[in-house]
Amino acid sequence: MKRLMLALAPLLFALAALDVHAQLTIEITQGRDNPTAIAVVPFAWQGQGTAPEDVAQVVDADLARSGQFAPVDRADMLGRPSTQKDIFYRDWRAIQSEYLLIGRVLPQGEQMRVEYELYDVTRQQQVHSGAESGPANEARMLGHRVADAVYEKLTGIPGAFATRLLYVSATRVPGGKDYFRLTLADSDGARPIVLLESREPVLAPGWSPDGKQVSYVSFETGRPAIYIQNLATGAREQITNFKGLNGAPAWSPDGNTMAMVLSKDGSPDIYLMNMTTRKLTRVTRHYAIDTEPTWMPDGRSLLFTSDRGGRPQIYRYDLRTGTTERVTFEGGYNARARVAQDGRNVVMVHQKDGRFHIAILDLVTSRLQVLTSTELDESPSIAPNGSMVLYATKHADRGILAAVSVDGGVKFRLPSREGDVREPAWSPYMGR
Amino acid sequence: MRHLPVAGKTVAVLFAAAFLAACSGSAKKEEEAAAAAAAAAAAAAQAEQQAAAAAASAEQQRLMDAAAAYGNVFYFDFDSYNLKPEAIEALDAHIAALQGSDATVRLEGHTDERGTREYNMALGERRANAVRDYMVVNGIPSYRIESVSYGEERPIAYGSGEANWSQNRRVELK
Numbered sequence: 227m228k229r230l231m232l233a234l235a236p237l238l239f240a241l242a243a244l245d246v247h248a249q250l251t252i253e254i255t256q257g258r259d260n261p262t263a264i265a266v267v268p269f270a271w272q273g274q275g276t277a278p279e280d281v282a283q284v285v286d287a288d289l290a291r292s293g294q295f296a297p298v299d300r301a302d303m304l305g306r307p308s309t310q311k312d313i314f315y316r317d318w319r320a321i322q323s324e325y326l327l328i329g330r331v332l333p334q335g336e337q338m339r340v341e342y343e344l345y346d347v348t349r350q351q352q353v354h355s356g357a358e359s360g361p362a363n364e365a366r367m368l369g370h371r372v373a374d375a376v377y378e379k380l381t382g383i384p385g386a387f388a389t390r391l392l393y394v395s396a397t398r399v400p401g402g403k404d405y406f407r408l409t410l411a412d413s414d415g416a417r418p419i420v421l422l423e424s425r426e427p428v429l430a431p432g433w434s435p436d437g438k439q440v441s442y443v444s445f446e447t448g449r450p451a452i453y454i455q456n457l458a459t460g461a462r463e464q465i466t467n468f469k470g471l472n473g474a475p476a477w478s479p480d481g482n483t484m485a486m487v488l489s490k491d492g493s494p495d496i497y498l499m500n501m502t503t504r505k506l507t508r509v510t511r512h513y514a515i516d517t518e519p520t521w522m523p524d525g526r527s528l529l530f531t532s533d534r535g536g537r538p539q540i541y542r543y544d545l546r547t548g549t550t551e552r553v554t555f556e557g558g559y560n561a562r563a564r565v566a567q568d569g570r571n572v573v574m575v576h577q578k579d580g581r582f583h584i585a586i587l588d589l590v591t592s593r594l595q596v597l598t599s600t601e602l603d604e605s606p607s608i609a610p611n612g613s614m615v616l617y618a619t620k621h622a623d624r625g626i627l628a629a630v631s632v633d634g635g636v637k638f639r640l641p642s643r644e645g646d647v648r649e650p651a652w653s654p655y656m657g658r
Numbered sequence: 659m660r661h662l663p664v665a666g667k668t669v670a671v672l673f674a675a676a677f678l679a680a681c682s683g684s685a686k687k688e689e690e691a692a693a694a695a696a697a698a699a700a701a702a703a704q705a706e707q708q709a710a711a712a713a714a715s716a717e718q719q720r721l722m723d724a725a726a727a728y729g730n731v732f733y734f735d736f737d738s739y740n741l742k743p744e745a746i747e748a749l750d751a752h753i754a755a756l757q758g759s760d761a762t763v764r765l766e767g768h769t770d771e772r773g774t775r776e777y778n779m780a781l782g783e784r785r786a787n788a789v790r791d792y793m794v795v796n797g798i799p800s801y802r803i804e805s806v807s808y809g810e811e812r813p814i815a816y817g818s819g820e821a822n823w824s825q826n827r828r829v830e831l832k
Contacts, residue, residue, distance in 0.1 A: 398816055427811035429775055449806050450779075471783055471807065474776045487776065494780040515780040531777060538777055562774040575774050582772065602818065604774055623817055649775070 250415030250627065250647070256637035257293040262380060264289060264325040265298040265318055269340065270308035273333035278362065281331055281340055284369025285376065287414060288387040292377060292613075293636025298323050310343065310352070318347045325353075327376060331365075338362040342372050344379060354379040366416060386611040389413045392421075392431040392440055392651040393627060395642065407645075408442055410457070413652070415640050421455060431649055434477050437656040441475040441484065452486060465504065470494075476519050477501075485509070485519035485528055496530050496543070509543060510550070518562045523569045529553065531561040540574060540587075554587065556594045562605065566612040571632060573597075573606040573615050584617045586632055597634045607652045608632075618648035714758070721755040728752070730831040732789060733824065736770070739784035741792060749789065752831060753796045763798075765789050765805040766830045768812060770823035775809055782807030789829045 266286040271277035289295035304317035307328050318326050329342030337359055344354040358371045367388055374385030390412055397405040408422040408431055422428055426445035433440055434454075441454045452466040452475045466472040470489030477484055484499045488506075496509040496519045510516040514534035521528055528543045538561045540554040554560035559577030566572070569589070576585035576594070581601035587594045597615065606617040614636070616629045621639065625646030628639045640647075728748035732741070741749070756763065767786030769778040786805035794800050815822035 400816070404812070427808060429809075429811060445808070445811075471779060473779050487780070489780070489783060494783070515777065515784075517776045517780050518774065531774070533777075538773075559773070561777050602771065620818065 249418050250411065250640040250642050252287070252291055252415060252638055252640055254291060254293065254636075254638040256635070257296075258635055261294055261296040262325065263296050263298060263323045264327060264376075264380075265303060265321070265323040266327045267303065267306055267308070267329075268300065269329035269331045269342070271331050273331070277331060279365035279369070281365055281369040281372070282327075282329065284366050284414075285327065285373045288370060288373035288385070289376065291414065291638060293631060293638070294377075294381060310345075313345065315345075315347055315350045323347055325380065327372075329372070333362060334359070336362055338365055338368060340368045340372060344376055366412060370413065383613060384611045386609040386613065386652075386655070387413055389610060389656060390437070390653040391415070391616070392433070392442075392649075392653070393647055394428055394431060394649045395645040395647045396625075397645045405645075408440075410440075421457075429649060430474055431651045432475055432477060433651060433653050435479055435481045435654055437653050440651075441477065443473050443475065452484075465499065474518050476521060478521050479523055479525040485521065487517045487519065496528065509545075520563055520565060522565055523567050529563040529565065529572065531563070540572070553589075554594075560585070564606055564608050566608050566632070567610060568612055571608070571612060573608055573632075575604050575606065584615060584630065586615070595634065597630045597632075598628075598637075600628070603628075605649045607650050609652050610655050616650040616652055618650060718755070718758040721751070721758055725751040725755040732829045732831070734785055734827045734829070736823070736827065737773070737781070739781065739788045741788055745789075746792070749792055750796070753793055753798060756793070756798050756802070760802070762802045762804065763793075764832045765803060766812075766832060767805065767807040768814075768826055768828050768830070769810045770826045771810045771813065771818065772823065773810075775811070779807050779809035782809045785827075785829050789831070 266282050266289065268280065269282045286297045290297050298321055302321050304320065305312065305314060307313045308330050313326065324347055326345040326347055327342060329340055332339045339357060339359045341357045342355065343352055345351065346353050354375065356375050358368045360368050370388035373387040377385035390410060393409055395407050395409060399405065403425045406424050406426065406428040407420050408428050409418050410421055411418040421440065422444065424444060424446050428442060428444050431440060431442040438458065439454055439456050441452060443450050444453055450472045451464050452472050453462055453464050455462040466486065468488050468490040471487055471494050473487040475484050475486045482501055484501055486497055486499060487494050488497050493513050493515065495511060495516050498507045498509055509528065512532065512534050514532050516530055516532045518531040519528045526545055528545065529540055530543065531538050532541050535552065537558045539552055540560050540563045541550050542553050543550050557576055557578060561575045563572050563574045572587045572589060574585055574587065576583050576596060578596060582603055583596045584598045584603045584606045585594055585596045600619045602620045604618050606615050608615050612632060614629050614631050616627060618625060619628050621641065625648045626639060626641045627647050627650050628637065630637050728751050732745035732748060734742070765786040767782035769781050786807055790803050790805045793803060813826045815825040
């Protein structure tokens, strides 16, 4: 395969910031019945002038978005302690806050350090303390890392706030060609960066397992082709150029292989590409549609969608034995699976009563649970901690992103004021 | 002048002229007459060719107009890639026009928004290939046909509901 370095492609993929109208916002539509009350006190800024970023607000919003916490309104706080000696527990008991988070933000040249302590108000004791450091212009990411630590301390599950999202948006041009954008943003939708803008379709974004590269399909040559792009350098490479479909790229957990769909030999089949040699291996060989490959976390098998039984269902291919088994049996349309890191929960698009929902299948118990109640839900992507599922849906005839917890208890939407947003891809844990 | 039973009037005239010239040796008049006859015959042949070409061109134009009248979009039922009778009728007109030319065509397959994007990409390809296969079976060589699927990425109608969806399940011939 000829490698095409397209570092100077006639497309905008420089780190261009989106204008604020295109940024996603968050509307929590359903939380838990008894969320944990926590007061996240504004962190004390210990530098000159005003703080460049309200880091505590980032923590507050993250915890609220999880649906498992009810952060105390700042207007209700009777004090603003930033060190232990300033804490009066009765002030926090009075407003029924179960936990209290205080902290300090210290500038260190181009760097920034956030120190914080978490207290149990009832027991009047510190339950956790920590510090996060990083570039000052990444202050929001420091807030997300504090939120990750607090979330883990209080729920026992690692947080996934210090992660990022890829998504595709399209601006409609009736009677003409829509604008397509591939955007990278923080897990809360903040700091969006356009990686690619095109008048031809862009789809199927995904991550390398180290979070340093992204893959996607672009029609910029007039035909579909798979591209990979390094986020740090912007270097971009077209890795396929076959006749027919070139789609659904999915990096293996070890990063050495990419599963993809090609129809060069007739009908759509799953292939594996060695990412070093670019050599192809054919996985499925069937006249039916075989598509949407995704890896089990151990890298030993693939899940994929096939209509070989008449309707689209999820199948599992064992790479060592070469055997294929059907995974889904409930309902007439199950497609585009994504597997949680536990290797047990599988989210997918599931049709019920003519509507497309997001469902979760427990591979151990074979229990399938429908998580959403809207009707054109697709492209589920599971958080690296397995807690939430991001997906695309329609709201007021617009494509938007939404999220639901894996137990269905928490729901929120991420509407954009512009365009149709779809195909979210939640990053793996980054730089840990 | 003798009329020789040789195919092609121009050849016949030239043959006759050469024969006459050979018979009469250096008879200049006859040479001139033969040359004039040859020129006249060539002109007549050219006119005949032009007339034939004009007739063929008119016929080709008629076929192209007939194809154009059907439009270049063929619609499909939900989750189906079977050609509908009206699509076949339209395709037959396009095939007739294509048989009189060496034009290449691009078939773009599309789906509605229901179902997953990658599955729809495959469905769009099946639709484009269904049209391609029909054209090949009816005499258009496959090297003249490029098919590409856009799945659900390029809707004609943006809204939901069958009124919009039915416009989006299509193959466009370009």
